[in-house]
Amino acid sequence: MVSVDTSPQAPPPRGRSGRWRPLLRGLGEALITLGLVVLLFVFYEVQVTSWFSARQQADATERLRGQWREVSPDEQAPPPVPGRGFARLHIPSLGPDFPFTVLEGTDQDTLAAGPGHYGGTALPGQRGNFALAGHRSGRMAPFGDLDRLGSCDAVVVETATDWYVYRVLPLRGEAADWDPETAPERCAGVAPIGGPYRDVFGRTIVEPERREVIDPVPGVPRGTVPEQWRSRLITLTTCHPRFSAEKRMIVHGVLTKRYPKVAERPDLRPPELGG
Amino acid sequence: MYAWIWRHLPGPVAVKAVTALVLVAVVVALLLFVIFPAVEPMLPFDDPTLE
Numbered sequence: 001m002v003s004v005d006t007s008p009q010a011p012p013p014r015g016r017s018g019r020w021r022p023l024l025r026g027l028g029e030a031l032i033t034l035g036l037v038v039l040l041f042v043f044y045e046v047q048v049t050s051w052f053s054a055r056q057q058a059d060a061t062e063r064l065r066g067q068w069r070e071v072s073p074d075e076q077a078p079p080p081v082p083g084r085g086f087a088r089l090h091i092p093s094l095g096p097d098f099p100f101t102v103l104e105g106t107d108q109d110t111l112a113a114g115p116g117h118y119g120g121t122a123l124p125g126q127r128g129n130f131a132l133a134g135h136r137s138g139r140m141a142p143f144g145d146l147d148r149l150g151s152c153d154a155v156v157v158e159t160a161t162d163w164y165v166y167r168v169l170p171l172r173g174e175a176a177d178w179d180p181e182t183a184p185e186r187c188a189g190v191a192p193i194g195g196p197y198r199d200v201f202g203r204t205i206v207e208p209e210r211r212e213v214i215d216p217v218p219g220v221p222r223g224t225v226p227e228q229w230r231s232r233l234i235t236l237t238t239c240h241p242r243f244s245a246e247k248r249m250i251v252h253g254v255l256t257k258r259y260p261k262v263a264e265r266p267d268l269r270p271p272e273l274g275g
Numbered sequence: 276m277y278a279w280i281w282r283h284l285p286g287p288v289a290v291k292a293v294t295a296l297v298l299v300a301v302v303v304a305l306l307l308f309v310i311f312p313a314v315e316p317m318l319p320f321d322d323p324t325l326e
Contacts, residue, residue, distance in 0.1 A: 029276045029277055030276070037306065041306075041311055044306075045315070045320065045321075048307055048311075108316065111324070116324075133323045133324045133325075134323055135323050136323060137321050138321055139321075143323065208325060209325070209326045210325065211326065237323055237324065237325060239323045243320060244319070245320060245321060
């Protein structure tokens with residue numbers, strides 16, 4: 001026969017330490033709750049904002065398509081209206097999240113719906129600098145993978161009337177010994193521009209107050225370079241590092257091709273997009 | 276705190292559990308759709324524009 005010898009249970013400690021117990025327990029529960037709230041905030045920031053943005057982006061796209069149906073490619077496109085979509089941005093090397101509808105303006109509400117165009121900068125295809133901002137994390141993160149863009153990658157902008165193919169400029173390390181002769185075929189039209197553009201590279205990290213990167217000639221005071229000497233650039237800005245507002249990542253590209261849309265053939269797409 | 280809430284929920288255990296889940300859902304919804312959107316602009320997160 002086996003007898004289990006159980007020692008008598010020790011009575012719960014009473015006295016001075018017992019009084020602190022409910023307080024400590026309450027504090028512990030409050031800290032755990034706080035931790036869960038912070039985790040929930042991360043989920044909100046990365047995921048929930050994207051759900052809201054997806055709906056706004058879809059609305060903007062819908063509205064833009066309706067507008068484009070009414071504009072023949074042979075006419076002049078109407079000027080962009082703040083907060084509304086006016087172009088489509090395709091970046092084939094960044095995968096299936098693209099294209100995005102680009103809206104006019106860079107205020108918080110506009111950027112929640114998709115990439116936004118800095119007001120007052122050039123329009124697609126114009127001389128100067130077509131400058132866009134987009135979120136790096138959360139809100140669908142349209143520019144989340146901008147760090148994966150390399151030189152010569154295509155950035156295609158579709159308007160009511162045209163397709164504009166920009167390509168990322170040589171990166172800082174490549175510019176010095178860039179040889180257009182030996183560069184891959186897809187790099188046609190891409191080379192360090194030189195002159196007032198000698199410090200303009202494909203991808204850089206800058207302080208947030210470096211607003212001159214979206215000037216018509218980046219980093220050169222306005223009015224120095226006459227309009228007819230300016231290149232046709234595109235500039236994408238987003239925050240860096242991811243989730244932070246400490247610095248900005250800047251990608252510069254140059255216009256290499258333009259395909260006018262054909263009214264009778266709306267299905268035509270540029271070869272850069274597999275058309 | 277949670278023990279106190281549990282003791283004050285009415286009904287048998289099953290009803291208490293359902294009520295507790297509903298309470299959690301209400302708090303989560305309040306955080307996601309009201310409180311977080313309100314406090315977020317004050318935090319230094321993800322500003323893609325230049326100043």
